[in-house]
């Protein structure tokens with residue numbers, strides 16, 4: 414009698430050696446018939462996520478994969494707090510799924526919104542960098558996490574008025590060296606007021622880059 418393998422073992426494409434994971438939303442096993450995304454989410458949960466309509470341009474000119482609503486909000490918060498690598502990987506995969514078909518003109522590189530070095534040290538990773546990796550890989554684009562420096566902490570943004578936020582952000586970024594690029598995309602996990610992304614875009618435009626697109630995993634706008 415041969416070894417009896419569970420059905421999920423044989424249900425993938427043949428290249429998968431590890432068991433398929435359970436869906437992070439509903440806890441059911443991810444079916445082998447999932448058009449394979451690599452994401453630990455089942456087809457029906459993927460379909461019911463708050464995807465941004467591909468025709469919808471963002472208020473800030475940004476392109477976002479998802480609306481910042483439950484269950485995306487919980488995933489983003491978990492990814493930010495380092496509560497689960499699986500959540501971070503799933504969100505990164507959702508970012509790729511949502512953005513890849515919508516990007517028409519390829520930039521030359523992707524710049525994740527940098528964290529201030531102190532915050533990077535305490536968190537241990539930059540979630541924007543981790544979230545954009547699968548998309549960058551799929552598009553064969555370089556990611557430049559050190560192209561821009563965050564020169565001061567903007568921890569208290571939430572308590573500030575929109576105008577004060579803008580002022581607070583104005584000097585937040587600096588280019589340590591000129592970038593020999595014409596067109597880049599900046600990437601952040603969530604766009605809320607747009608102030609951070611716009612401050613970074615301005616720094617890059619002032620540095621001589623002609624076109625700066627804004628891509629995000631999630632948006633609170635529209």
Ligand SMILES: [Zn+2]
Pocket residue numbers: 436437438439440441454455456457458459
């Ligand atoms: Zn599910």
